Amino acid sequence: MEEIASIDAYWRAANYLSVGQIYLLDNPLLREPLRPEHIKPRLLGHWGTVPGINFCFAHLNRIIRRRDQDMIYICGPGHGGPAVVAHSWLEGTYTERYPHITQDAKGMRLLFRQFSFPGGVPSHAAPETPGSIHEGGELGYSLAHAYGAAFDNPGLVVACIIGDGEAETGPLAASWHSNKFLTPGRDGVVLPILHLNGYKIANPTVLARIPEPELVKLLEGYGYRVHIVAGDDPAELHPLMARTLDEVFAEIDEYTAGRERRLPMIVLRTPKGWTGPREVDGVPVEGTWRSHQVPLAQVRTSPEHLRMLEEWMRSYRPEELFDAEGRPTPLVLGEVPEGERRMSANPHANGGELLVPLVLPDFRDYAVPVKEPAVTCSEPTRVLGSYLRDVIAANPRNFRLMGPDETASNRLSAVFEATDKAWDAAVLGTDEHLSREGRVMEVLSEHLCQGWLEGYLLTGRHGLFNCYEAFIHIVDAMFNQHAKWLESAKKIPWRRPVASLNYLLTSHVWRQDHNGFSHQDPGFLDVVVNKKADVVRVYLPPDTNTLLSVADHCLRSRDYVNVIVVGKQPVLDLMSMDEAIAHCTRGAGILRWASTDEGAEPDVVLACAGDVPTMETLAAAALLRAHLPELRVRVVNVVDLMCLQPPSEHPHGLSDHEFDALFTTDKPIIFNFHGYPWLIHRLTYRRNGHDNLHVRGYKEEGTTTTPFDMAMMNDIDRFHLVMDVIDRVPGLRTTASHLRQAMVDARLRARAYTRDHGEDPPEIRDWTWPYD
């Protein structure tokens, strides 16, 4: 009973502190009667979800102490900001992280004041919140984050509070099935707490309004053992929750020991805005959507609202909770864990503290031999697969490869020599590479791949997400939120750097041979470069060795989002490993062997980024060499897209001097690009040569057709590039009109051949440097 008294005191204290954050500018301990000037001028924040979250924290703390349990939380309800901040302040962590917010009346005043205040903290969990790895912005990802945090963390319990609003989202609905990818013993455990307070912003929630037997079936159908804690009387709920958690953790022990297949979970059904004003201005508030945000909205102007607020806050009996100096009393702190056992101070929630660099094999060992450029072919992702196989083997506890059922399709199958695909559901005799120990995570949900990986990275581990290029747009919004997390976290001194989020986008726009138009979209790059330059990197390796060099670089990096785009089909080998390393280090460079400017000023620059556009550019250069030998052509390949931006915009940006040395300031540049052409304009519009820049790229023309036909539909093909050169180099339209017509004819012939034979002409399919 003493235990319960302490839990209740903690809960009341957290609720008090939450209300204070929403309302008070001053008089934090109510040592004097509340006056309008103590109230914030703009009341912003969310109360509804807070008491339930605080209730969970209070009880989880008891379990942590009792079991010396390693535990972190994920707080799904977006607007639980006051709760997570209150929790962290009560545990003392807030003051450790932000020493000016002392754990006393003075600090409490600042704590209240900063909340939803200009320059302060937002009304949801954010990187600034100690103990949180989960942004309370866009909803849907809490449970995936929780599982990601639990992978490879045996002994850790990740308590995941899921709001019933969030539970309506697709990503959350899919995340329940993550239990089929969790391995007892190797991984930690996730404890989902579905918090049904009945309402989202302005509507009831689906899961709160279906018959309870249906809800239980649903959750049992997801594979969980369901415990229900429901009510509105704290005197009943406290012992019930304590008892339930004891049962739940006993079941977790059974699960971990392999004696029980299912994880337990809790359904917590308590009123929205629990313990807040029951009725305001004649309408019910507690237990309805009206308590979602600020239950009493006119506190500064309405004496009645002011009175109700004071009554509300005093109902928590602050005099029992805080001593004369405003410090939490021993009663409040009775069940609070110590040191790193405090959820707000657990190092898993500041994953950089636990980050161990990957043991990386020497990527040079996987190089394909390149004696002459552009003569032999190899499959970049297949070679990368061998490298990743050894990365996995060398890092058996802190690296995972994610993919939506595409790892083999993306030709990374060599990884299955070192590991399997994680799978905790039934296995049949005909299955291959499925096991509980697998380190490849395949599920047909880009949301889960991304969410798991984010959770895994933010708790201090490493990984790579391989995906079809077009469908990575599914996680645009998740990428945005993670990039913003990184942008913010970088400014917070106590947040330690974490491993970068690495995307390998393959099966790209130019090679959707039978999938056609709906599978063609290179626009993720446009989304990525909208984020701050200090967190995003984009690489377009043109061949196998450059891919290896880029991959190694990305796996070593910290706090970035790295996007690597490369095809899975065979490409020409362009560079030896030494050349590849030098090229990737510079970010862009002249392919001298393909150029005819011999170090002098060229007549035209053929620039390229991306494997297929590079091959077409090289073929165009070869055609020009054969047919216009006098023309001085420079071929420039760009592997690090960010180097095109001015250094003032991106740290990888070439200086203007370097840029001009590559691209000239006054010669026509025909830039053949993997993605939508305007991205190149956007990156270069401040460059000297921009007015001479003509970009080819994907212009949203596509269908079910062959690779070269796709190139022709979008005018990125070798023949059209030669036409572009003729059109843009002064004088050539006259002197090379014959060649131009030959190119037009070549396109028509290629197209006719394709229509007749269902494949590209062999001289194009099998082309290698040079044209004879």
Place this chain on the structure above:
Amino acid sequence: MEEIASIDAYWRAANYLSVGQIYLLDNPLLREPLRPEHIKPRLLGHWGTVPGINFCFAHLNRIIRRRDQDMIYICGPGHGGPAVVAHSWLEGTYTERYPHITQDAKGMRLLFRQFSFPGGVPSHAAPETPGSIHEGGELGYSLAHAYGAAFDNPGLVVACIIGDGEAETGPLAASWHSNKFLTPGRDGVVLPILHLNGYKIANPTVLARIPEPELVKLLEGYGYRVHIVAGDDPAELHPLMARTLDEVFAEIDEYTAGRERRLPMIVLRTPKGWTGPREVDGVPVEGTWRSHQVPLAQVRTSPEHLRMLEEWMRSYRPEELFDAEGRPTPLVLGEVPEGERRMSANPHANGGELLVPLVLPDFRDYAVPVKEPAVTCSEPTRVLGSYLRDVIAANPRNFRLMGPDETASNRLSAVFEATDKAWDAAVLGTDEHLSREGRVMEVLSEHLCQGWLEGYLLTGRHGLFNCYEAFIHIVDAMFNQHAKWLESAKKIPWRRPVASLNYLLTSHVWRQDHNGFSHQDPGFLDVVVNKKADVVRVYLPPDTNTLLSVADHCLRSRDYVNVIVVGKQPVLDLMSMDEAIAHCTRGAGILRWASTDEGAEPDVVLACAGDVPTMETLAAAALLRAHLPELRVRVVNVVDLMCLQPPSEHPHGLSDHEFDALFTTDKPIIFNFHGYPWLIHRLTYRRNGHDNLHVRGYKEEGTTTTPFDMAMMNDIDRFHLVMDVIDRVPGLRTTASHLRQAMVDARLRARAYTRDHGEDPPEIRDWTWPYD
């Protein structure tokens, strides 16, 4: 029994035709022994899911005939292309839509040849497929599309085949709960058929491998009555499926009559690649992931594979299925419905055929009076809410408003005077505006809002999706796919135009007063303009009357995606309704009252797009008028973003002459933009004045702060714009240095005030034209 024989024959015919599409160039009826030259050079396509889909079609046809049932299908399995095409050809629709593909041997040969062949049809359902409204590209949206199609279509059954791969996605997982938003009697019915063939591309599927009792609980938990049809012997499965469908439709009648709360659904568990090669090269294929794509891969080079293919195809006994001319025999067609009852010819699946234009109230009637520009304020979305209220009232059966629980928050609440929110789960006494008859669809899932709306529009109805701007990125990929559908559908003569997909993005980047950084992202526009110019439109109305004009225009339009971005906070009223109409018609125009160039050539152009940037631009113009009265300033507002592009790139593009007349060719242009600044560069880089263009916009700076502080953080504020003018108009840096310093000071003062008071200075908050 005769019935079953006919169903089986149909199934065998559809399977035969599906295999033929994947493999054959010639010899479609196997009238001669199969030879390598009959085989396609590249084997592309997917067999695994096909026999199950064909099985469903065969049996659904029987029910349609028996009940004279109005029914369409949604085929979720992405790569069921051969099946849906075969179905349509057998029903005769393919030949009606594509007369050269005759329903005989000659047409069958062409049908086979075109599949996954250059210039042919893709290996998944696409706009080209008669009877389909669902792109088989990116997976996850079948069930949401099905519900969207069923809304307001009483009497219609939408059979939705869901692959077990797709079922792992988040959007699909959330879509099951759509049954809580369906109203018996008013709406049609969805019949989900979860097709468990056990595998996705290379892995087993979660739902196929959990214990069956768990699966049943899950689906019952989603609120369905579950019927299981499982096995691999057609002789058993045919009668079982027929019996099950009879039961299911009896239950549907109960549901429709309101006597049963739950919809029925079917779990169809059959082998992947059913009836295909059992074993190839010594490994099992039928019933495993190896049958996902092309079970026999070496048919052209391996005589053994060739023999197996012939054996496989002959196992369907084509001689029973097609007559001497290659026409389907009466046995095959015995259960095929007629006319518009054929699912491939049902007009609901070519919604434009059924499209009834909206009855629209005169938007002018909702105008706010504007006697003087920029002096009074109104709330654009609140006024729009009144207009939408009357749109809903006037169109009680074919217009819906979708939103992820934000309709009230977005201040469209007036619509609740005309309708409620659709809700078929429990209702409590404290609830407001919930009913089965509601026409506002609120669920905390942008995926569901988008999927429902797509299904609703593609079956010939109208709607609007209101959403927070940042979180619309959740549906980037869905937008992409829908835009591509429209791009393709426009080229198909028999596809009739459908109503546009209208987005109202509010709660935008500049007004996230307490939500902060994670809620700030105007980048959806960048995603949108990547799509073809003939399907996308972007509007940024600066005030209430322009919003009304734009909304009316969008609701009348066809085959577009219209994006309207406008805040929900009060903005200055700039234009009378007549002025607003003229302005919106032009797309961009000079605000003469705010300009000081008096029709002459200005010294500087202040351009703006978006409500908040426009207000800051006007304030800057007022400051310049007050402090630099000699300076000739022109203020240009852009409401239709696409008019910035050259007319060669977008049909709304201003001619160069018009553009130059607005923006000049040689004067500095300070463009204050709502979104990421480079979008303006991208749209204008071919314009004459581009080199003089300086764009301000969101540069990814944000936190929890006041509106004006947000503007200052990103340099779009009035004071900074004045500084920009001084920096860019020749001579002003010297002559107006005092004013420039005053602006710097004003920014510092504003910031300090905000930090102290928690809100913007009153002279900024309440500013109206002009500055005195």
